[in-house]
Every structure is written in structure tokens, then in C-alpha cells.
Amino acid sequence: MSLFLICSAVQSNELDNLINSSAEISQQLDRGVMLVGSALEYSSQGTGLSDGSLSTSAHITQQQVQAYNDALLSIENYLPYGSVQTVLENKAIESLQLMDQAVDVFTEAVVEIASVQQVAEISEQASTPDEEKQVQDFVVANQDVLTISQDTVDEYNQSLDDIETHANTASAYIAVAANEDAVEFLQTGAENNNTTAELATVSYNANQQWVAMSWAGTNNATAVYLNGQNFGLDLYLSETDILTAGSASEFYNTSPMAVGYNCFFNYEDC
Numbered sequence: 001m002s003l004f005l006i007c008s009a010v011q012s013n014e015l016d017n018l019i020n021s022s023a024e025i026s027q028q029l030d031r032g033v034m035l036v037g038s039a040l041e042y043s044s045q046g047t048g049l050s051d052g053s054l055s056t057s058a059h060i061t062q063q064q065v066q067a068y069n070d071a072l073l074s075i076e077n078y079l080p081y082g083s084v085q086t087v088l089e090n091k092a093i094e095s096l097q098l099m100d101q102a103v104d105v106f107t108e109a110v111v112e113i114a115s116v117q118q119v120a121e122i123s124e125q126a127s128t129p130d131e132e133k134q135v136q137d138f139v140v141a142n143q144d145v146l147t148i149s150q151d152t153v154d155e156y157n158q159s160l161d162d163i164e165t166h167a168n169t170a171s172a173y174i175a176v177a178a179n180e181d182a183v184e185f186l187q188t189g190a191e192n193n194n195t196t197a198e199l200a201t202v203s204y205n206a207n208q209q210w211v212a213m214s215w216a217g218t219n220n221a222t223a224v225y226l227n228g229q230n231f232g233l234d235l236y237l238s239e240t241d242i243l244t245a246g247s248a249s250e251f252y253n254t255s256p257m258a259v260g261y262n263c264f265f266n267y268e269d270c
Helices: 014-045 054-058 062-077 084-113 115-125 129-141 150-177 180-192 239-247 261-266
Strands: 201-205 210-214 221-225
Touching: 014 054, 014 062, 084 115, 084 150, 084 180, 084 201, 084 210, 115 129, 115 261, 150 180, 150 201, 150 210, 180 210, 180 221
Parallel strands: none
Antiparallel strands: 201 210, 210 221
């Protein structure tokens, strides 16, 4: 099963950079003004001297000037309401990671249960009483190995459910994040509710067929439908379409179900 990999660039907070760089220079100015005030007082009265090096402690460095000027330039790119697209992409990554974990559980369960494929293959090939007797002997001799545990079946069933859930959730977030109109619509929701995208609760609802962002500190939410109602997002596929895509996937075509038991486990009859 191929996985979408989303790379979200890690950006520094432009506002934090401006706050920090301006504060550093402001502190130097504050120290410098105090030093000059002191110099004016002591010099006119002849009551005190410094060691001659205090002025350098209030110097503004070239690095501080560069950091401040860079921050002034970059503040134009600051997003005071956060980035809906980045939030959706990060949520998609979380769902893909959960799906990947479920795929590992599923794969282990399939390998354990795959002995049923061997039984099915040799049973179907038996066309004479002698061959049927061979199947019987094989099953009797290997009954313990061939028996399927309910625990393994439970893991198989649960992981299959988890994979579908996480795959749908990831796909929903990716699709919305890639749709400029949908992102703008959700971004406006953050602005109208005077909050940030990063503080929102993001969810995909299969029953409502939408991706929603519930805004922190309010009872409000903004939703984007995935069933063709808006922004051209019509993501739901038929069972036939899904199974057709699955049958063409590398995950399926390298599985014991596609290549056969002997080929997958023994590298024979491939």
C-alpha cells in the first residue's frame, strides 16, 4: 500500500522573531540611556568614575541589527490567524502514521491466517479420490498449524477497520488542504472567530461527509463537504472503484492472495 508523504516546512514564528529582536535592541537602548544619564550626573559633579568599558556593554551589534531588520521584512508573511493548510497537512500525517501502524498489525495477521490460502489451493486442485485423500492426510497432519485463532482474527478485523478509518481521514484532510477555495473558506472561519487554526479542533465526520474545524473559545465551527456540495470536492468512490484500485496496488499484487501461498512463502510456482 503506497502512502502519501507530506512535507510541511517548519517555519519560525515571524512575530516571535520580531518581539525577540526588537526587545534585544530596546534593552541595549535602555542600558545606553541609563549610562549616558549617569555620565551627565557624575561628570558635572566630579563624584564618580566608571572603569572605562561600560559603554561597550550597551553597544548594538551588527547581528542584532540584522536580526531586527530581517524580522521587519518577514512580518509581512506572518499569519496571525494561523495556517489552515498546515494544520490539515499535519493532521493528515498523524492519520497516515496511525494507518501505517494498523497496516503492520493487519499484515502480521494476514501472514498468520494465510495458511487458509494453502488449504484452499490444494483442496481446489484435488480432482480424484487419491488427491482428496492427500488433502485429508495433509490437513490431519498439520491441523495445529492450520488452525486459526480467534485472537488473530480479531486483530485482523480490528486492523482492517482502523485502516479504513485512518485512510479516509487522511485522504479527507489532504484533499481539503490541497483545495485553495476550501482552505480560504476555513481560514476566514478562523478570522471571523478571532482565533487561530492551530487552536481549532479538526475532525472528519463520515456520517456528515465533511471536514470541520471547531473554533477554540466558541461554539462555532466551519465545515467543508466532501460529497460534491462545495468547492468541487467529490471524494466518495463506489465499492467497485475501490476494489479495482486495490487489485492494481503493489500491496495486493505482492501478497499471498495474489501470488499464491507457495510463491509467497516458499518462492515456488511463481
